[in-house]
Amino acid sequence: MSVKVMIPTPLRAYAGKKDSIEVKAGTVAEALTALTSQFGDLKKHLFSDDGRLRSFVNVYVNDEDIRYLQKDQTAVREGDTISIVPSIAGGARV
């Protein structure tokens, strides 16, 4: 299945400056593996040393958080969009 992975602005520097990348995958885990094998620098920003998705990075399939689906085993279908949504903090300094 060809799915589109949306890369957020803070991580584009580690993904060839692209805002989205098409990968072939049947699950979210496969899609993220395909992504990090293509862009190795992304790996440490997405996963902790034990291989778990970092707590300040959420992943969505279309508009649904994978934590409320089947986590990284969530199936993806042709044309689905996977969004990587890290926490960002910009605004005013208080």
Add this chain to the structure above:
Amino acid sequence: MATKIGTPAEQLAQGAAAPVTLSKEEILRYSRHLIMPEVGMEGQLKIRQAKVLCVGTGGLGAPLGLYLAAAGVGRIGLVDFDVVDSTNLQRQVLFGTADVGKPKVLAAANRLRDLNPDIRIDTFETELTSANALEIFKDYDIIVDGTDNFPTRYLVNDACVLLGKPNVYGSIFRFEGQITVFGYPGGPCYRCLYPEPPPPGLVPSCAEGGVLGVLPGIVGTIQAAETLKLIIGKGDPLVGRLLLFDALAMKFRELKLRKDPGCPVCGENPTVTKLIDYVQFCGIRGEEAPVITTNVPEITPKDLKARLDRGDDLFILDVREPHEYQICNLHGHLIPLGELASRASELDSSREIVAHCRSGARSANAVQFLQKAGFKKIWNLKGGILAWSDEVDPSVPKY
């Protein structure tokens, strides 16, 4: 609805309670709200009685404060410890050039009082901490988060959950914004979305900071719209929905947010039951952290100047980004930190190398990396090109 007409002063004389009528002047001022059925007199009186706290009077707080004051929000609190500097003026439209050097909350209060003299502005010229947050928040109905760093955002969230107040959230990075309403009854909080702040060092590199000046204008204005909707109780609040905005693509997207039963602060068995201060660290706000890597060899700008003047053969390595090099440079060889691993072969380890960046943080990492790669004669320029400008050549612009 019948309205009793009186001047604001007469209304204030009636007692400490918020006036429940609008003066003739206010009716004229708010007429474009009053003639709309969704607001009307009932909504405008709710706005008049509303108490909103803006945490941060920077890029997000500027449009937010302006629109809330213009709309007639009866009491607006402003929290900020910072003073206006000239780099703020690119996006913080509350301030003018004459405000540079003034405390932000005072300059903001002056501007908002000029915009709307009938409302009350409270100023808190202080850093928000676990010790003062609950006390500052308690008098307000709605808290709007316009801060720029993770520790304060977790503090604002936790205080809102503990006090049961809605938190109108907006954050920005470069061209991208995120907006939602946390802490609404039954809705998710920030920790449902992200249970913990990212550890220092893993937030994307400081070199990637910066923000399109108009972006906080758009995001802060959306926060103002959500705040006014909460006040008048109309429309669908942005609860359980995360709005993502990309100004480059000019696209809005919406993701579902769910209340997490295991949330550490608003879940069924909360583990966060009082406020926590997280340590400050380099957030995604375009600023560099103080150099953590202090154990690398350093050279001061003055010593570097003396050695260059003496004609010593020093190789200057600039590890900033190409667009920073265009702002100012020391005629160094440019290899951005992110490319150093793949381009180290361009460097001659037999020569003495001085690495620099803007403030000395990235180049300290570069020095450490090159030391591990076997480079022995390498120094970090202490304080970066900023210190060079301060101590050696003031004609080099600072940014």
